[in-house]
Amino acid sequence: MSASGNPLSIPDNTFPSPGWLKVDFHLHTSEDPLDCLDHSALELLQRAHALGFHALAITLHDHVLSDPAVFAAARKLGILLIPAAELRLDGADVVVLNLSAEEASKLKHLRDLEAFRQRRGRSVLVIAPHPFFVMGGSIGKKRLIEYIDLFDAIEISHFYTHCFNRNRPAIQLAKRFQKPLLATSDAHRMEGFGDHYTLVQAPADAPPEVIFDAIRAGYVRPVSAPLTIAQFARNLWWIFVEHEMNKRRRRLTQPTSF
Numbered sequence: 001m002s003a004s005g006n007p008l009s010i011p012d013n014t015f016p017s018p019g020w021l022k023v024d025f026h027l028h029t030s031e032d033p034l035d036c037l038d039h040s041a042l043e044l045l046q047r048a049h050a051l052g053f054h055a056l057a058i059t060l061h062d063h064v065l066s067d068p069a070v071f072a073a074a075r076k077l078g079i080l081l082i083p084a085a086e087l088r089l090d091g092a093d094v095v096v097l098n099l100s101a102e103e104a105s106k107l108k109h110l111r112d113l114e115a116f117r118q119r120r121g122r123s124v125l126v127i128a129p130h131p132f133f134v135m136g137g138s139i140g141k142k143r144l145i146e147y148i149d150l151f152d153a154i155e156i157s158h159f160y161t162h163c164f165n166r167n168r169p170a171i172q173l174a175k176r177f178q179k180p181l182l183a184t185s186d187a188h189r190m191e192g193f194g195d196h197y198t199l200v201q202a203p204a205d206a207p208p209e210v211i212f213d214a215i216r217a218g219y220v221r222p223v224s225a226p227l228t229i230a231q232f233a234r235n236l237w238w239i240f241v242e243h244e245m246n247k248r249r250r251r252l253t254q255p256t257s258f
């Protein structure tokens with residue numbers, strides 16, 4: 001644990017260092033039909049490039065972004081973009097990396113992950129996002145333990161302060177079951193991107209399965225610091241007021257299709 005008492009932060013001057021890849025595997029963009037966000041995947045890629053990210057996963061809700069133009073843009077910027085989604089299975093959010101839209105459409109229940117994992121082996125990574133949070137689709141302690149073998153890693157959510165920190169039980173559980181912790185931004189706004197990420201020790205040109213192997217073996221350093229009270233309040237305002245208003249506005253302005 002660092003002197004500041006935060007077990008997650010490491011000084012940012014350790015990056016960039018050879019052999020460590022900067023990754024964020026839980027991200028949202030305006031291409032999500034279930035969300036209403038301002039920044040597109042292409043805008044996010046530009047920002048990621050400026051911030052020195054090596055690998056990303058855009059994890060729209062129940063939807064795999066597979067636009068070839070986005071993947072071509074990522075390649076051009078030297079970023080490994082892994083097809084992924086944040087699926088809601090039996091009411092619980094699960095982040096699945098390196099799957100096709102067709103594969104995602106067949107995953108309906110948590111137990112469906114078992115056959116999927118058996119078929120795909122080391123080429124997929126399954127993360128439990130924000131498992132102990134009360135809002136949204138958190139899996140909760142009971143089911144996370146019940147299905148723990150289906151998960152490769154547990155998320156350190158960005159959404160915490162010094163006083164309010166639902167990551168603490170997640171960290172304990174990860175330790176108990178020897179699962180690596182991945183810090184992500186779960187960014188729904190561009191300003192939420194870049195401060196919470198993970199360093200993975202792997203070669204610069206590593207394909208997804210090699211990065212996943214490194215994560216499963218624990219070669220990870222989550223980089224995350226608590227939000228300030230102002231940042232936390234700004235997040236709450238966005239979730240409960242701005243985002244809801246934007247969604248309502250979109251519903252009113254979009255023509256109804258039959």
Ligand SMILES: [Zn+2]
Binds near residue numbers: 086093129130136137
């Ligand atoms: Zn979620």
Ligand SMILES: [Zn+2]
Binds near residue numbers: 026027028086186
């Ligand atoms: Zn999310």
